[in-house]
Every structure is written in structure tokens, then in C-alpha cells.
Amino acid sequence: MRKKGLVVSICFALAATAVLAGCSPEKKAATPPASTANQDAVTINFYHWYNEETGNWSKVIKAFEEKNPGIKVQSKPLVDNVSAPEYLKKLDLMTASGEYMDVVMFHDAGEFAKRVKIGMMEPLDGYLSKDGVDVSKEYLIDPKIDGKYYGLPAKYIIAMIMLNKKQLDEAGLPIPQDWTWKEFAEYAKKLTKGEGPTKTYGAFLRDQYLHYTLNMSGLPQDSYIIKDDSSSNITNPLFKQSLELRNQMENIDKSSVPLSDTISQKLDYRQQFFTGKANMLIAGSWMISEWGNFKPDFEIAWAPYPKNSPSDPAYYARTSGDIIGVAKSSKHKEAAYKFARWFSTEGIVVQGLSLPGWKQADQAKAVDTLIAGTKTPQAVDKKSLMDVLGKSVGSKIVIPPAYGPEVEKAFVDEAQLYLFDKQNVDTTLTKIQEKVQKIMTSNKK
Template sequence: MMKKRGKTLLAAVLMMSLLSACGGGNGGTTANGGGDSSASPGAGGGSGDGQSINLRLYTYGTEEAYNWNHTLRAYEESHPGIKIELVQLSEKGDTQEAFKKLDLEAASSAQMDILMFSDPAGYAQRVALGMAEPLDEFIAKDGFKVEEDYKVDTRLNGKVYALPGKFNPWYVLLNKNHLEETGLEVPADWTWAEFADYAKKLTQGEGASKRYGTYFHGPQAGGWMEYLKLMMENQPENADFLKADGSSNLDDPNFRKTLELRVRMEKEDKSSVPYTDMISQKLAYRTQFFNESASMLLIGSWMNTEIGGTDKVPLNFNVAVAPFPKNTPEDETGLTPVTTDYVAVAAKSKHKQEAYDFVRWYTTEGQIVQGKNIPAWNQVGSEQVQGIIDTILSGTKNPEKVDKKSLVDTLMVSKASAIIPPASYQSEVYEAINEEYEKLILGNQDIEATIKNSQERVAKIIESNQK
């Protein structure tokens, strides 16, 4: 039975589509063949009639971050008769903008073959809307298991609707110059208590010129919720606000501990950039770190492509990397949130086998060809990982300023907690908890009230979506 959220979202998408008179092929910028699919050679046709098959790939990923021209050209050269047309849904890689455009395209008559989703909640929602084709039959024919072949298990309700591309564990970027000035070592294994201590010691000055020990880029508008699960995410099981069965996990004591950590660092230690500044000034995490306004930045390793500085964001100091902190010294090292691209076959595709073939290639060999991220594919060895890191850093402006050993060591030790299949109502849960946190951090309620209100609101969301 389709959940209420899915029905509401589908109706909204269809209504927006009608109001905007959205037509096929207008959802984003096309590249690598570009233009309307109806004008593309072989669109809708097959190689049997001498024409190439045109597959449309919808993505939020930019050329700078994904090396699309090189990657897609490599696939086309090794697969004669297949043409991949790139539809870039956001020129700046904005995932929210991309999702809106993707939903409009899905409700139109546009040709869609391959889809990329940026996060578990967005992936689950669009699976509930019927946008993605189940891949289980294709996978069975290929003879592998997702949970064995990849570091991320993408199953939803027992079925696979996407394969994971990149493997981006979260880590901590550190201003190595600031560490040396303060007499601090680059940590190879540390706890949240030590992280908070580092942040306090790294904080200097007052007023507009104050340098903070760290910057938390969330939560905001129901997004960047990783920053409200800090002491839950480094656990092997139940690392999210919801459990695998869709029930609430807000009675986990580590949820309370995370709230206590955030409040203490901002209100007592004054070592983290105030939440009000982040919201009112629309602060950017890159600017906060690379402009040296904050000495440490907890972020995902998609930053590998920028860690050595870029034309837009230059690097003027030395950078080191540390693993995601853990709760106690006895905890396992390296458990961390992991982001990936969920690469799916569109349910409306007329070339599902060819689309699946690309998805499988892209999430395996294609990740190595792309050379921009550590793959989620388990067949990639440590030497290949180091080679990819060398390639990534060589694309930055000042790779010599990066402590490569700390980066390699951190990436090699990182591992994902057990993946919890996202519920179709997960975004509603995120929004509710975000709103309650804002009341807390703005001084309108205490931690007890925040936990109680969050639990009650989430319980209602779960109940309404299970009817």
C-alpha cells in the first residue's frame, strides 16, 4: 500500500507538472550529446536497426565533481551502439534543486533511463512513487549479492532499486597550522570528548574576527541531519533516528548525548559557530574552513576533490584529516556516516537492460575510470584506493599542502554502520526533529522538552504513515 506521504508527493508533482506545462527534455542542462531526446540518433530505437540506443542519465553531479565527459566517453567507446546523454539537473550541484526538477520530469513525457539520487530519504521517497525499476532480476542474472559486492546495502523492503556509486565516509578536516600553533597532534583515533577539547583549545579571539574551533553545518530545513546524530552515527547498529523496522530510535541515550554535546560546545565552551549565525548569514562550510574562520570541519569525504584547494576556494594553509570521533576509547574506530550515489534504472525506460548494464559498469569499473571518489565496490583494493587519492589530489591547486598520510589512513579505517533502509516518511521525521532542535538551541526549550516533543511528533508521523 502506498504511504500517505507518497500519495501526497505524487499528486503535488503531477499538479506542478500541469501548471508548469513541463515538457520532455526541459528539466536541466544536457551535455555529452545534449538536446531533446527525440532529436537524438536512435532515441527509442535499438542497435538492431543500425541505430545507436540513446540513454538519458539524470544527475545533480557537476562536471567538476564527476568527470562526466571522460567517464561517459569511456563507456561509449567500450559499448558500441550506446549513447549516454547527460541531463544535469543543477549546474551548481544543488541536490534540492535537482530533486525538484527530477520530479517534474518524472511526471512529464520526458525520456528517462538512468537516475541518480543523492541521499537515502530522497531515494526511498522516489522508489515509493514508482520512479525506479527493481533490479533484482538483473542482479540475479549477473550472479552477485549487493551486500557482498558493495560497501552499501541499498535494499528497500527486500528489493534492490539502485546500486551505490561512490563511498564517501565522513571525517574531520583540520587546519594543521592551527594545530601546530596550539601544540596539538593530528589525531588518528579520538573521542567526542577529545574533539570538544580540541575545539575549545583552537578557539581564539572575540567578535567578528573570532576564530572558532569548529563549524557544524546543520541541521537546517530538515537537511544536514548528520549533525544531530553525532554520537549515534558511530555505532555499529541503530545509527539513525529510525530503526530498520521504521520505529522510533529517539530513546537512544546517544541522541540525548548529541544534544548535550552541541549545547555545551556552543553555549558553554563557545567553541562552535553559533547556530543563529549559520542560519541568518547563510554560512557555507567551505568558506568557514578555507577562510580559516573555523579550525575543524566535520564533513563528508566528497571534499577530497577540493581538499587541496581550487580556483574558487584556494588553500593557504596545511590540511590534515582525522577519523570520525567515537563515544568512548573502547568503541570501534572508523565507524562513520557514509554518503553514496544511488544509481537507478528509471521505471519508464524503454531500454531497461541497457540502462542496467550502464548502472552496473558505472558503480564498478566506472568509478575507477571516473577517478573522483573512493568506490563503494568491494573489489577495489588498497593500492587502487591510494592511486585514486593521488589522482584526486593531483586535480587540486596545492596537493602538497595536504597531509596525504592522514587522509589515506582515515579513508582506509573508515567503515559504514549497518545501513538502515530509509522509510518513505523519513524526511518528515527529519523536519520535525530539526524544528525541535531549533527551539533548544535558540533557548526556547530545554533538552528534556526537546527529547519529549521529538519523540511525540515522530510517533505521530509513524502512526499516520502506517495506516
């Protein structure tokens, strides 16, 4: 029988991981790190997955310590390869063995929520109340879990569309200002040309849950398979529209890179876009600067996440971002909170590597900093980018249940059968509903 409940399942996973690593899941006596440079200062450790090159930590920590002379911060990247999933594995091992932590950061709201549920994180409401901070008004996303705050938004990500402006100009197409998914599909057709190995596609859709449910992400809330009230959401007609949209583009219009190629050739979305193999890409705002080693020889235009209907009140788009909080095991919670709060506001601006989730930050200045740090700053059409950031509205942040990856896999497995013409769309949705309900039921036992 499946283990009951979120806490049991996650703790079981942590304990199993700890055993495999040769350590006990039982709590051990934890000793805070000793201060080094200043014996009167409190030293806190900050765990994350960014190395110095990708995190700019020396500059960040120096700025914080200058404002807070009684606190020293030690940067603790747990991995060398900037891999958030690998970082989480090591973080779970540390939790299972009772190791000491002060400040912890997460790349995903779902992963953050899992650790909150097992008691890893300290509630911040008392500190926030003392400082007069209203998170829902001060930040672009609201990471509240079960009525409490356990972390604060750092890096802010919102979904947008990247376009090859050179190809837009050649096709006589303007940069989209006000469009729907139907018009997105029409653009893809017009931006597709050639045949065979040299064919250029209008769009590239990834083999990822979100790219099978495009229309759903345009909702202000309840945009996930599971609703906020923990009931199934599969009956929402936008799931069907999402599947039919992707099928139309890939199998009928032939305007999007075939899923079979994406899977068999393990195609990378950056490579597809920056080498001109696909002219439109659905991506988060991290792609303002995170291009990998590519140097595009064309200008990048930006458009808002398309609406489902022209009458939709706003350009809603899925949001996410890094979340930073205080570990329950911290012996210096006040100091840890000060750093987490500062990094989520001034610190993310000092870092200069991401859009800040703090509303008081100068977003235009942040964009200038990001563009200046790219390999070819002249490739970014800043006007269209700022237009998109100005009109995009973040939907309610999705915090999936612990079994979220399981229901997402169930959805993708059936969606692929539909896209490979193995079953029709109605059969696909019926089977998804059955699988999702079975997973939900088994997790309530």
C-alpha cells in the first residue's frame, strides 16, 4: 500500500536517501558555525546551487555585510554544476542527517512546498509583521503556504514569447502587441519555410508538461491539473484546447518542430531558437540573458503570453522564481531572516543577474543590467521586451501537491499517444482523468 500523506512520503524519501548515503535519518546534535573574522559577529551559512560565476556572491555578500556589520554570511553552493535538482538531493541528505542550516534557497515553488510540509523551514510571519511587510503587496508573487509565509520571492520569472525579428521582418509580420493562441499558430505557419533537413519551423514546443497545456497557463488561477481546493481540474475545456493546439501545429500545419524529433534527437530549446531552426520560443523571463554559449546573429523580439480569447481582461502568464527562507534548524534565525529579506529586495538588484520579484525595484534598470551582461547586447529589442513586462500579469503561483510530478507524467504520457496519433483527444482526456483520480485517491489513503 502506498505511504499515507505528504509528510510520510517525503520523510520516507529523505530517510531512504540518507541510508543509501550511509548516514542516519535521525537528528544529530547540530552546532552553528563559529565566527571567523569577527568574534562578536554572528555567522550564518547560506545554501544554494549557484557558483560564484553564476551567483556573483562576493559582491552580494559584501554589500549585505557593509549594511549589517554584526552578521557574516558564508556562501555554501552544494553542487559544482549549477544543477538545482542535484542541489536538492544533497539538501535532503543534510536534512535527513540533521545538519545545521541557516538560509536556504529553492528554484521551484513545488520543491519549496515539499520541504515546508516536512518542517524544514521556519515560519516568517512574526518577523514580517514586526517589519510591517505585506508580502502580497510588496512582491510580484505570493508564496503563502497554508496561510503562512516560509520564504520570500527572489528571482522573478514570467512566461513570454521570444521571436526572431529578422524572420518576422522577412515575412512582413509585426511584433505581436495583442494576440491570442489562434494568432500564435498563424504566425507559426507564416514563419515556417523550406523542407527536409534545412526546414525552418515557426515554433518549438518542449517535451514538458507546461508545453502540453499552453492555454491553461493563461488563467489567473486554478491553472494546474489539481485545483487549489485539491480537486481534479481535468474537465476544464482549456486542457482539450491545449492538446488540439499543439496537434494542429505539429501534425496538421507542420509549423512546429515534431515531437518525435524533439524526443529522439534530444533537441535543446536554446539551440533550436538561437541557431534559427525555430523562430518562436515559449520561455520564461530567465531567457532575457541566459542564452548559454550562443551569440544570435539576429535581433530578439518579445511578445506577451497569448490570450485564449481577445476578450480576456489581461495577459495572464504563469510565474515562478527562486524562493529564499530560513531553516528550522537555524540557531541564528533573526540574522538569517535579515539576510533573506535583504536578498529578496536590495540583494537581488545588487546581484544583477535576474529580474527581481520585489515591486520597488527599478525593473528598467534591472533589464539594462541583464542585457549588458549578455554576449551580444545589441541582439535584444528592449522596447518590445519592456512592453511585454509592462502588460504581463502574473497568475497565481502554482504550488503543486507532493504527487504533482506523478500527475504531470500521467498527463504527458497520454498526451504523447494523442500527438503520435495512437488515440483521439477525447480518449486521451478520459484516460488522463482516470489516472489522475487514481493518483489522488491513493495519496489520500
